[in-house]
Amino acid sequence: MTGACADIDAAGYWSVECWGGATYDACIRFLNEDPWHRLRTFRELLPNSRLQMLLRGQNLLGYRHYEDTVVNRFVERAAANGMDVFRIFDALNDLRNIETALRAVRRTGKHAQGTVCYTISPVHTIEHFVDLAEQLVEMGADSICVKDMAALLKPQPAYDLVRGIKQRCGEDVRVHVHVHATTGVTLVSLMRAIEAGADAVDTSISSLSLGPGHNPTESLVEMLEGTGFSTRLDKARLLAIKEHFATVRPRYAEFESNFIGAEAEIFDSQIPGGMLSNMESQLKQQDAAARIKEVMEEVPRVRRDAGYPPLVTPSSQIVGTQAVFNVLMGRYKVLSGEFADLMLGYYGAALAERDPEVIAIATQHAKKEPITCRPADLLSAEWDNLLSSTNALEGSDGTDEDVLTYAMFPQVAPKFFSTRPDGPKNLTRQTPAPVPAVIGPEPVQTPVSYDVTFNGRTHKITVKPG
């Protein structure tokens, strides 16, 4: 990425999302690269850009809730290392899981963007999303992001939602719209969002765009000609960035998804592509691949029983796995620990009432009571423990950044700290691997003669194929 930074820095972007989400995990799990070093590199190479990150609220970049001190420390260190814009979301849209992180960002003087996760269900309305946006503004958010991770935001709702937020919160409240391209409709949705007053929309450079990713930046720029709207982007810079990544991308061909065209059936199934392939592989492991249709019909039921959570990490995996369990072993005969936690409120509140019978099963299964408080309120101070555990690890360097790495990835961090001095690994293929025309050696078809020395004497031995 470093080779494109000079062009990115001068292209005119409002911000550059370059950290957080799964990038931290990928750095330490696969690349032997310190994510904090990466952040400082971006800060150095993008001196004129706002750096932006995606933060999973009280989960930070990990997969559980953290106590407030850890959240505060993470935000403070990210800001100190160069982060400018924190886009903060919660998978259940439970704003109590966003509040600590948002206030921490405000204390650093950086930009705190409150996020509404968009989804479709019988209980999710434009009105509800606008309410959430209003509460985020009241909480102190500097701007609002509408996050459509599953590409479900159609043009008309995009217009209604952005217009609704502007009308309720004020025309001067910045609204950013983040969509994926998966279903093929969302560039049209961005056009309508812009007409409704959106201040920024998220895209990616064309050579890394489309499929499960984002819409192409250059197409957005061209699309606006003659509409009265425009971007401030420099087309020559965009072309240079495009060409850079067009060269890079083929080296990662083995990591490409099998995505073809567009997946508009997500609108009906409510099952994002990544979730579907997860469920398929779970079924395959149980020799039950043929039951995928049953599982796809079970997902909306499980989602209803859980109070219609948006399907995004981690709720998509939790709901999907439980649907597989229900089909293979009978409905709610077996519960995953995570699904029990979801039903009992340990991830936060749901929009709709959860099914009381399933709550009762979850209570029995998990041997704990449902909660209605903010999940993190149940956690006791943990920083000192994390600090001493981290300092005990070979290769840890005593910084708060290392403590945070260990806190979020306790399984992966010890190995990473110990191998960190070796430096980052390059996982690309410099040239694409050739596909062999013939797999393995040709089978032997004719008799083969060997000279075999046996008890000191050499014999000519001929062997016919077995």
Added chain:
Amino acid sequence: MTGACADIDAAGYWSVECWGGATYDACIRFLNEDPWHRLRTFRELLPNSRLQMLLRGQNLLGYRHYEDTVVNRFVERAAANGMDVFRIFDALNDLRNIETALRAVRRTGKHAQGTVCYTISPVHTIEHFVDLAEQLVEMGADSICVKDMAALLKPQPAYDLVRGIKQRCGEDVRVHVHVHATTGVTLVSLMRAIEAGADAVDTSISSLSLGPGHNPTESLVEMLEGTGFSTRLDKARLLAIKEHFATVRPRYAEFESNFIGAEAEIFDSQIPGGMLSNMESQLKQQDAAARIKEVMEEVPRVRRDAGYPPLVTPSSQIVGTQAVFNVLMGRYKVLSGEFADLMLGYYGAALAERDPEVIAIATQHAKKEPITCRPADLLSAEWDNLLSSTNALEGSDGTDEDVLTYAMFPQVAPKFFSTRPDGPKNLTRQTPAPVPAVIGPEPVQTPVSYDVTFNGRTHKITVKPG
């Protein structure tokens, strides 16, 4: 394709484009398949659908102008074999090259769609395209198609163009919009075209969509929700068609283009992707690959000198090749025969005045004078010659259809007629080549018996794995 026809026939499409363009050429050149047999197969398998074809006006499906009798005979045979809708265009938008075919379609009672090729240049205006549409309606066209083969039609011009045609020609004149997805903006253009009153827009099923192809059908259907517009398409049928072609497409993986994402820079260079790769390969053959930037700057000059033709087959190849010649050998030092013909009017009229100096060079080079008449007016009756030439070929069957095949593809037809009895060839890989986790034979797990000859005597020897 036959496996998807039942679903296609019941899906609710206004028409199914399934013949013409390059499909005829591909049938006889690569597939050893009679294109007329293919047409009759579609007619049989799609009894409730309008079959549609793309016809290059006076060029039919070939690469030169044909005398009117040949054009009339082609249209008559296509209609008799089952074609319903003829979409007729000319690469230069010279309507005199469309008229004979259009009148021939009218005589058969089938649907004659007059086509306007969309392009961008200093002389091409919405007003001009609307004028063309009006002339086509006056000529007897049953409907108008706006054909955007290079994906240059942006949302605002799409609106203005469709609205302009409707206002000038009447709201009841059907307007169809055909765009490619190449630049990434055109689904938005279709939305705006629909808002302007377009009656039909062209898409392809998602598993065959995007890249240099079309926008995904299913995305269009979903996009319209809540907008007041809708299609009559059956989503369950679309899903079945999608899944069918998602299985078929990987078998043709070796024929895929290297297209990634979107190519918005076409708006500036005016050079469609296919034209660019043509020029690159021409330069490479001359060991001059490094001069591609000079050629790209030369293309707009050559296009200006030729009176700003739209860049579509064959004008794109003619202009591109001349630009390569100009860079390698000096401007207009060497002319291709086709470029001389283009400059002298032998492909038809240009919108802007052609450069008089280049016309003079072309006159000298081709040893013929510029013309202003309809090019086909210079041709003398040719059917009888074509008939006797065809009948002299081994394997020809004496039908008008065979004469037309020979007329359009005189180099390819003789071989095709002689091999036709062998039937169509399948060029797919039936199953994708498996990517082996380990390259090499499976380890031996069970005892294997061998016949071993040792000092002239044969023994049965059984070996257990070590």
